[in-house]
Amino acid sequence: MEIRPILSAMWRNRTGSVLVAVQIALTLAIVVNCMFMAKSRIEFIARPSGMDIENIITAQSLGFGSDYRHDETIDADLRALRALPGVIAVTPASGIPMSGSGSATGYKTSMDEDAPRETANYYRFDEHAEQALGVKIIEGRGFTELEVRRADDENYDRMPPQVIITKAYAERLFGDEPALGQLIYDGLNESAEVVGIIEHQYGAWVHWSSFDNVMWFPQRQEGPSIRYIIRAEPGQRDALIPVVEQTMQELNSSSRLVRNVRTMEETVATSYEGDFAIASTLIVAIILLFVITGLGIVGLASFTVRQRTKQIGTRRAIGARKRDIIRYFLTENWLMTTIGIVIGTVLTISLNYALATAFEIERLNYVYLVIGMGMLWLLGFVAVAEPARRASNVSPAVATRTV
Amino acid sequence: MLEMNDISRVYRTDLVETHALRGLSLSVEAGEFVAVTGPSGSGKTTFLNIAGLLETATSGSYMLDGKDVSKLSDNERSRIRNEKIGFIFQSFNLIPDLNIFDNVDVPLRYRGFNGNERRERIERALEQVGLASRMRHLPSQLSGGQQQRAAIARALAGDPAFLLADEPTGNLDSLMARQVMDLLEQINQNGTTIVMVTHDPELARRAHRNVQLLDGKIATSNPFTPQADVADIAEPAMQPVA
């Protein structure tokens, strides 16, 4: 409607508007890039793990002294833990996936010395691993009880004849060829047959690029430390934690320590602590920037309204309705916001380009730019609403009463 | 045209009640040129504000153009101000950020006229006040007299039935004041009713009728033969409250 005169009035009082428009532009550039980075972090944290993390409890048993009997302790623990009501499955484990600590080594697909090796994060589990982790074996089978080697097995140090690997690892090793039934070789050219393929499972290190290169051996971890992965029925986990601890304590507290009985969720959260901190910092920064920019708009609008009291009264006197006054300030603010957004769009894209080049960050998804624009328009509208309402309440009598 | 009956206006603040108008009755015929005089604080501006629907009376009745305007909604009052009334202020009240053309345009936009009609009216009004060549100037680039003429153009552009002026020459030197007065007379001769508040007895004398306010009431209402200068009598130390 009256865009041209509003623009020319703005132009004649540009200092404040230009400053706030620049503020809006910077806010857009920073907010959109922060939003995008926060989203990347959150997506990273939210990647599916393949496991039933919510219902898993992990525990550690650490033997000591000459009386400690590793395999017997494990036998007793497993029997007792599996008998607990609310427990779905338990496997002894050499480590806890996604905990940040684990073991890895390279394997080949042929005896050839020069054959390329692909590193896998390997675990020693028993035949209950599939159930205990809540993963899905999509090809082949799980281990059998007989395949699982005890820690006192005379062949403990040799590569077990069966392995189960993740689909991701299978593809990295064998490409398009079917992996089931194939042999893989370790550095000493000892081999094992792939008897099962896991749909998806995280390894120990969430930041590792091959985080889903995982391999299982049918073995018990040798002593004196052993971990247990205990999967509870939904809703039973928290109640089970003290029961697990107490059960283990009662079985043997003279030659081993029971430690770290906790939820797998805690372990995973610790691994993602840094990512979570980055995402939260970014979100806080976004909120703060919005608040500051909103206050800037409110401040400028309030100042303008106060400064133009007489002009507003005069406009009212010569025929403006309240809604005309409101519309004037909304339009003026919308123009300023839009100018800021236009400049901000250029800044956003340049900033992302610079960041993407310097830090190998993903290129911006423009949906975030559109969201940022929408949020700033909305912010501008919300911020100017109250000053505009105040302006509309200026009495027309002000026209004759002020000098 | 304008008929006020027993109008009172009381301003209440926390501390005091000011009776700005006390039972004022006045009627102005179409085509009249009425000058309102009176000492400072006597209620002239209050009267003009009520007449121009800028504020409402505390009591009394007010008929404008045969219509009771005392109970209209805020929007309706805005519309009447826009269509029927032209305002001229002591300090011109031009919008400093808009050039003269855009200033005259302001009420026409509220009126909803289209671009062509507005342009025609603006040019005609500015021609009438002799400022056609100054359309693109900012108010600050004009003299006081020119600014007041621009304000008159703004008041005239919508063809109001009547013009209300509060001390229109109060901020002008006597030469400029006379030019503005000439212009008002000419406008009145073209048929616009004018009610003008003034301090200047010489200007007041040029109106058809003088109304003298004193203490919120009409002291004298005297066609063609104005009284001695009540305005020059010692002014009470009262300031209008913003």
Ligand SMILES: Nc1ncnc2c1ncn2[C@@H]1O[C@H](COP(=O)(O)OP(=O)(O)O)[C@@H](O)[C@H]1O
């Ligand atoms: N908004 C207001 N609040 C309180 N008192 C007011 C207000 N406006 C005017 N008055 C008082 O009303 C009286 C009449 O004022 P006014 O109509 O401005 O007089 P004049 O224009 O003749 O100088 C004065 O005493 C003035 O102080």
Ligand SMILES: [Mg+2]
């Ligand atoms: Mg006055």
